[in-house]
Amino acid sequence: MAVDSGKSMRQNAPCLSKLDLLRVIIRSFIFQGSWNFKKMQNVGFAFSAAPALRRLYPDQKEQEAALGRHLEFYNSHPYMASFVLGAIIKMEERHSKGEDIKIEDILTFKKAMMGPMGALGDSFFWASWRPFLGALAAALALIGWKLTPIAFLLVYNIPHFYVKFFGFWQGYILERGIVEQIRKYDLFRCSAHLKSFMLIILGAMIPVVIKLECKPPSLCLNLIEKLGIVLGILIISEFFRRKITLTRLLVITSSICILLGILNILK
Amino acid sequence: MGVIKQIFEISLIGGLINLDDVPLTQTMISQPIVAAPLIGWMFGDLQAGLVIGAFFELMMVYLLPIGCSVPLDGSLAAIIATGIYLLVGSSPGGQPEALISLAILSALPSSAIAQKLSVLVREVNNRISDRAQAVVLDKTPGKIDLLHFSGIGLFFLRSFSLCLISLLIAVPLIRSVIPFLSPGLVRGLKLLYFAYLMIGIALLFDAFRSRDTYWLFALSFLLATLFSTVWPLPAWMAFGMPCVLAGAGYGIRERLRGKYGCR
Known part of the structure; x- marks a missing residue:
């Protein structure tokens, strides 16, 4: 009987409004405010999730327990954490309603x-x-x-705010399905393409931005100078390769x- | 007195901008390419800010804050270097490149000091983490917000004080040294200007090169040389055209690879 009354009470648990979710997103911009070596972004996670947790658990004890469990070690990318934050908020919402989702499931995820x-x-x-x-900007x-x-x-x-806002929302909607969704973005492939474009930019940059004073300004001298600069860059990059x-x-x-x-060697 | 006021203003703005680096928003306002021009624009020399920002951006953009690692703070160093350049005013031998090199050289140690201070701030933040757990147990979870903000405050204090001290030391020192710089030393500083640029490019080249993409670097370099010497185009076109052409070449190759599965 006690269980039944408890369950019906949980079914009447408050739902999260869009404003609550927006508050979580805005707080997630300060995700690394108290970044520490011990538990890294733990306070940031709890701080970001706090408005939703306070709404979901009006009971003081439950609220403390919810905040306490999100003060455990957490370290992720500050932007990509939005996906997880969205999914966790949704799972907490379901848990607060008494649905079949355990706290261990939330923490494991x-x-x-x-x-x-x-x-x-x-x-x-x-x-x-x-x-x-x-x-490119340089x-x-x-x-x-x-x-x-x-x-x-x-x-x-553009991708930062996309991930912060839309990523959070996708996490909230899809919950565990977020893994599949992120896989579709194929970020590793995007990274590989960006790295190739990076070399294009570096190659085009050298002759345009490095201008030594050449006397007389002949094509031959310019070309040799520019090739010399490339050689210099290759040598310096070899130093970096050698740690x-x-x-x-x-x-x-x-x-x-x-x-x-x-x-006074330079003329 | 006017210089002291400006040093204070630059430190205050620099400290606020630098918050974006780790604790606040991370919208990249703190990146050298934004922070330095912003300071330059506010204090009357956008162009110098752009150049100093570009140099620091190239040198520091690939120092990655992954896991526990705390990289050199290029953002704060760029702000300090721009401050030094603006407040020193007169260039040695009338060569702005030499003053830019000198400003960057003087600001480089502060990037390492800022790195050490970041480690210190994070160690102090360990206590914030412990305290946050304690306040939950003490049934005052509302204090978590306050604790989190105190971490931000601590980071601001670190950036602001380092900026202030660096500028207070460097600006009068460089001002007093400049009249005594020999023409040879000015030429050395000018050479350093190009050396910084080359180091920045080399660092990124090393990070991104692969056997598969050397040809892209070579192609865009040759095209840019062509457009800047044989058929001289305006700088933005001499840079943009090779990027577009080499990018198109890369796109075509990738499509062919996808279609025929060839490598």
Whole structure:
């Protein structure tokens, strides 16, 4: 009898409004506010999910338990976590209504998704999309296009905001089905294409942005100079391949250039 | 007094912009290519901001914040370098490239210090995480929000104070040194300007090269050389045309590979 009354009470549990979901999305923009080495994004996850959890569990004890379980270790990509956040909120909503979903299922799903989402986000956003646009923007800035920063921000944030808003919504709608949906995006293939385009940008950038003063300005001298620059770049990239760190290379290069200047070798 | 006020303003704005790097939004306003021009535009030299931002972007964009790793802070260094360039004012030997090199050189240590401070902030944040669990047990879960925001505040404090101290040290120092720079040293700094550019490009080339795509690099380089020397086009076209043509070549090859399954 007690179980029945409990279940009917749960069926009357509050539903999440679109405003609640929007609050979760907006909070997810501060996902890494208190990023720490111990449990990484745990506080960020709980902070983002808090408006939904407070609505779903009006009972103080249940609310504390819900927040407490989302303060466990969490580390993923800050954008891609939106998919997981959406799915977890939906699962919590179903749990609060007394549907057949256990807390262990929610936590297992959260843990299982955090690694792959992190890898996917790191590989696409950090290692492909941002460097690709960064290099393109750097080239355009060095050419002298003054609107470069605005264009960079607008273009970069198209997939970012898509994932934050639509990704969260898809997670909320599809729940566990989100795995299939993300697979359809084929982000690894996109990363591979971006990496190829990156080389195109770097190749086109060298002759246009690196302009040494050549006297006299003949085609032959220019071409040799430009090939010399490419050779220099290949040599420097070999240093990186041999695990010489950027800091060390910058120190060495700066020292050499300044030393050449002090010794008055440069004409 | 005016310079001190400007240093304070740049540090305040820089600290706020740098929040975007990790704790707040991550819309990439903190990327050097945006942050440096923004500071440049606010304090009267957008062009210098664009150049300094581009240099830092190339050098630091592939330092990835994956897992526990905390990379060098290119964003804050770009803001500091732009601040130094703007506040020092006069270029050595009338060569703005030399001043840009000097500003970048002076700001580079702060990127490493910022990295160390980030580690420190994250260690302090460990306590925030512990405290968050404690407040849930203490039945005051509402305090989680406050704890989370205190992490953001701590990060701002780190960026703001580092920016302020770096500028307070570097600006008067460089101002006093510039009149004594020999022409040879100015030429050395000019060479450094190109060296930074080459290091940035080399870093990205190393990160993205593969045997399969060397031809793309070579093709776009040759086309850009052609359009910038044999048939000189405006810079944006000399850069854009090879990108479009080589991109089209890559697209066609990929389609053929998909159609015939050849490698």
